[in-house]
Amino acid sequence: MATWNELFLDDKYIEILPQPEVYKFIKMLEGVFPGETLSIWDFCCGAGRHTLLVSQMGHNAFGSDISENGIANTRQLIEEKGLTANLKVADMTENPFPGQVFHGAFSWNALHHNTTENIEKAVANIYDSLCDGGMFMASLISTKGGGYGRGKKIEEDTFVSEEGYEAGVPHHYFDYAGIKELFGRWEIVGLVEHVSTYMEAEENFHDFNPFPYTKWNIIARK
Known part of the structure; x- marks a missing residue:
């Protein structure tokens, strides 16, 4: 059973290029807070591609992840570019930046890797850390996705993978x-469900799948 810390030692599990959605979200924040140097939290930053992007765009970058190797990789990326970022190893239920107020935060393909209770704690931490009018963007897997129901069920809509590179990893x-309940006290700026239907795929195709999965994308405002 691999852990996130072990996965981030293998280059094949490390994404290099930033998501266009994250770049556009940062540009959106620049429009909401014109002329300001923004403080932006890359929540569950993984190996650091988006933390690097925040810093490259001239803002105060913060990144946190449970993986020590992920944070080490992020730090290396930042230092190689001569940039700076505030980085912490932390579980998603923790706030490693107490007292820091953020203009924005985002979590890409990570927040759903936990139980309902812990995801709720994470979103509450983010809400409490944002300034008034601050925004959070997240991607979350959908019950319409092909992976729904695979693995061991540990609670409603949460399954732990039993094979492949994510063996032992929970997926909610x-x-x-469920989305509306999770973001009940937020103002929804945009909520989109992207549905991908896989008609054919070889047995190991999903180990290195270049295509998107069925998921929700949300931007919410405090």
């Missing part, structure tokens, strides 16, 4: 009602 799947 969201339907519309």
Whole structure:
């Protein structure tokens, strides 16, 4: 059973290029807070591609992840570019930046890797850390996805993978009602469900799948 710390030692599990959605979200924040140097939290930053992007765009970058190797990789990326970022090893239920107020935060393909209770704690921490009008963007897997129901069920809509590179990793799947409940005290700026239907795939295709999965994308405002 691999851990995130072990996965981030293998280059094949490390994403290099930033998501266009994250770049556009940062540009959106620049429009909301014009002329300001923003403080932006890359929540569950993994190997650091988006923390690097925040710093490259001239803002105060903060990154946290449970993986020590992920944070080490992020630090190396930042230092190689002569940039700076505030980096912490932390579980997603913890706030490693107490007292820091953020203009924005985002979590890409990470927040759903936990139980419902812990995801709720994480989102509450983010909400409490944002300034008034601050925004959070997240991607979350959908109950319509092909992986729903695979693995050991540990609670409603949460399954732990039993094979492949994510063996032992929990996946919580969201339907519309679940998303609305999770973000109940937020103002929804945009909520989109992207549905991908895989018609054919070889046995090991999903180990290195270049295509998107069925998921929710949300931007919410405090």
